[in-house]
Amino acid sequence: MRLAGRSGFTLVEVLAAVAILTIAMAAVFSTFDFQQKSYTTQSRIAEMQQNLRLAEAYLDRDIRMAGYGIPSAGAPEGVTVPVGLLPSGTAIRTLFPVDSTAGPDSLYILYLYDMDTNQPPTTNTNIMLSGSGQVSVASISGFLAGGGELVLITDGITADLFETSAAAGGVLTFGGGMNYNTAAHPKFPAGGYGVGPPASTVAKARFLRYFIDSVTDPVHPTLMVDRMMAGQAPQPVADDIEDMQFRYGLDTTGTPDGIVDTWVDNVTTAQITQIRQVRIFLLARTRTQETGWNEIRPALGNRAAGTTADGYKRRILDKVVHVRNSGLP
Template sequence: MKTSNLTYRLPAVHQGGFGLVELMVAMTLGLVVLVAVGYLYIGSRQAFRTNDNMARMQENARYVLDTMARDIRMAGYIGCPNLAAVTPTSVASAPAMTAAEAITGWDTGSGPGTTGDAIQIMAAVSGGVQLTAALPAATAEVKIQSNPFGFKANDILALSGCNNVDLVKVSAVAGGGPTTITHDGARLGSYAATDMVMKVERYAYFISGTGLRRSSLNEGTAELIEGIRDMQIVYGVDTDSNGTPDVYQNAAAVADWRRVVSVRISLLMASQDDNVVPSPQTYSFDTDDDGTPNDVVAADRRLYQVFTTTVGVRNRLN
């Protein structure tokens, strides 16, 4: 039997490639994808910048408005329900503190600061410390049970009896248990052993440059936040003595500061970064103290926002 060898031949396989048209289509698709990814990245980055600047503005506004509101609510507080019900007297170099001066304000250009309105608040800011004994008038030394609030030389203190109040400037403090406070000048009122001694503070808020500053009688001046472009303040005036605001007026129109029972603050804030919005923003803000917002076109591409709050003066509201 004869065996034959069989030889199998595989068909030749030729190397294939891409044609010019296929290459052009692939390149076009790649460019489309690349452009889409680029636009997505740019859009996401811009959205992040916008949201980040907005969040910082809102945080700053919340902080500064809360700080101002806390001080405004306490305006005129001296341990009694209402400063208007007592007769404050001042001696030596202590600041005046009357019902008319618990809150005072200035319109743009008439008070401290470079831009916007300004406001000043005065009140007792510490808890009260009780006297050790009754205190007759015209006594240069004031004795209290202890000194938990750290009263020291040059502090302004209020001796509050709710019938009369003396403001004194401390010249010396001595004692570790019962504490003796020596002050400048002679007091005018007499006080019972149950009456209190409290520290008095005066705050002024105003804009310097683009920062909101807070000036303190005892602590000096410090910048609270940056990015404040304008501040407008109107005052709720009680015209019929019922303890509620009847009309809101700017500082120049307030005839009697004792009748101010609330304060409305509007802040114009700008983002820290420029080129946040695609074109200059148009915003509404009362720029001329007439109580009516004006439409303003920004000079840059920052993000602008207006924040407004109304605060009641706790010691004057009904």
């Protein structure tokens, strides 16, 4: 007796189906792999651009504010800081540029900080004589009880920088480890900082140094800000910022008119008062290298390009910032 036929697949049909499925799955995984790599690349580029924008925002703000609330007070302009804080000299009013052709530039910035309603400026209530270890103020609102802050005292003609060790009972006590308080104050008013009218202003100050740290983690160079205080380590601003260069627009006319006449990369101490604009060059790169991508670090400012290709993708930011308080009396 002959058995009835049964439904099913022949071996050839099964092998054909497996082959088709294999091809389809290979296409699916290939598409997934491509999309994943594309997503990762775009994500890293977006991260790089965010780092670049963040670095630009901080530099733009602080450079624009440089010199705010700091009277010129003759030569050398500005306030006196302890020996060794600046690469040379002990005076700063607005900016103190440090140029490098072999690596990133760095920049020192000083300004009075009175624009935060939670950290308002105040005035002195008793005459502060030279050598005083404290100043009596109308209010200690916004000052840290434990100190550790930079304070600027100015009568609009001269200014001096101090570090606090305590704030209590209407008195700011000076102290700290950076020697701001025992450093020479050659421009201190002969009769001290008076109570007016108008009284002398007492407010927080920002004394900053921007630089790129490529030593702590060479694979991830980081834009850092040093607040120039003892016991306060520099803080990261933006990751994977490979290079930072500055160019300075100078007003060199005999009678300053506020118009930039020339641009220089390396500013002398005598030219600092002529700075009217700062051109910021920032070079950011992706967090990791991309397989198959080859690129050489480009030239930036007065620093030559690299010599070895790598797999990092890069972006350059080029922006000019007006230094509003430079050149003012």
